[in-house]
Amino acid sequence: MQQLNRLDLYREMVRIRQYESRILQEYHADKKPAWDIGAGLIPGEMHLSAGQEPAAVGVCAHLKQGDAITAPHRPHHFALAHGVDMKAMTAEIYGRTTGLCQGKGGHMHLFDPENHFSCSGIIAQGYPVACGQAMAMKRKGTDNVAVAVAGEGAANQGAFHESLNLAAVWNLPVVFVIEDNDWAISVPRSHSTATASNADRAAGYGMPGVRVEENDVEAIFEAAGAAIDRARAGEGPSLLEIHTLRLWGHFEGDAQAYRGAELDTVDERDPIPRYAAKLVELGELTEDQTESIAAEAAAEVDAAIAFAVDSPIPAPEDALLHVFA
């Protein structure tokens, strides 16, 4: 298993949070006065991952070159933690020719074949694809693994259940990650899911299942390490459910009235200040370091946004390209 490096985990979470915070700001900056989802430099839906950084960072710390991730509609944290180029990703979110997908995909459809990263806006549909990537890795004789990520809402979709069975019966090197942020848009978990833990469902498919109850990067790191090592060793798939936090709306523009009083305490539950406090207490992080880590992340994000904004806008006729290889 990978060695735990607390500062690295912290740094990566801060990097992702800086990214999401700036995208949040930029996304809203030019949608005024009448808020129009299609307007501005970043148009369309925007699902940000603030609060869920521990899941991405704790899992991706164990991944190496050649390992794959399929992410859902809320993909930025896993993309960044898995090494997707921030500039190319940002340019895609801005719909520019220099983007990962030359402006064709957008924020829910980021494809980075070099890092075997993809995401999909159709709920749970990354699970089967991850099985296929794992199948290819196995057939090629590598020790690579595929990680399929989606929310707890997605775990009620047929594709999820079919994939678990398929992966188990074929002994595929895949890890199914469920980010339980308590909500699927406005629907609380209790209204959608009959079991308290999706880890219990794993047993029905003959694989180990673990639920990490705390949104704590170290606990996630431990559990993910075990599952990924198991897959790498050829011992088959596992399921990992992470109880995490949706700090902001489902998508930008979501007023979140349905969250009620639960919303009052989200800031207290923010995992990043908590982790910083823990590291300070352990003597592994100083105030100065906190600042320099934040500044470093901010500079990287600024550069990525500047790159995106300065990149060319695609020509309308390029819409006709890329239907077929």
Added chain:
Amino acid sequence: MTATETPTRRITTAKAMAEAIGLEMRRDPNVFVMGEDVGAYGGIFGSTTDLFAEFGADRVIDTPISETAFIGAGIGAAVEGMRPVVELMFIDFYGVCMDQITNHMAKIHYESGGAVTVPMVLMAATGAGYSDAAQHSQCLWGTFAHLPGIKVVVPSNPYDAKGLMAAAIRDDNPVLYLFHKGAQGLVWMEKNPRSIAAVPEEAFTVPIGEAAVAREGTDVTIVTLSLSVQHSLDVAEQLAADGISVEVVDLRSLVPLDRDTVLESVAKTGRLLVVDEDYKSFGLTGEIAAIVAETDPTMLTKPLMRLAVPDVPIPYARTLEYGILPTREKIATAVENLMS
């Protein structure tokens, strides 16, 4: 009070849909609603606004993200005599539940030799224009209209949205009700003023299978549907200033299709432009062309024109997206070409 005496009250397309569902729920206890975020949220595109407050969780049911299960459950409830209104949030998500839709909802009546009816409404949001990209922007009505056994309605304005919803709920067949996000009158999306209009407060129906002549004209017929009707009406107003008289036929229903209204209009103008936000090949534009050709191609004084999405997925970036959508500019240019 009759419709004509009702003071002019203007509401959005979304509100009109929800109002029709509410009225039907009041008159028929068998009507209920289910889908993702249809409860307290009121539907992502407002199609169930305020219904939860009035009818509660028992009749306005938030579902898990399990479209095969809840659409299939709608079918099952319908065959037992309920009248479910089921929302598939975006039509693009049909992929995860298509078997229930096409092999069950659409075929049960026929397969059973007419013994079993499926009086359900499946409503779904369609359409592009706000950079929601390839998996959240399609229209796909041509796909469903192609499959026998499903009535397909596609309102373009608040009045038809209300009347077609009531008609769909009262129909004894499965009706796919496709509403364009850009025509809902949502506060958070660019909208045409035509998305807010006068609608009577009481219940009424718009018959399924009847097109409307949304604007009369003599030079060119535009046959279209959904948001493209709003665009076409804008273009018709603009071209009237140049002395071009455009007739706009709003199909409103695809199945059954009102061939007569189309043919009458084309016979009158002799020039036909079909505008469709769905994919071009094997779809609505070809179907309308075939109907004219089969009936009497000499009606046309000029070869007809088709304006539709040129067989590519909907791209994300605004320039790319508007490069392939049937915009007002492209509609106007096509009409001008037909007139030249």
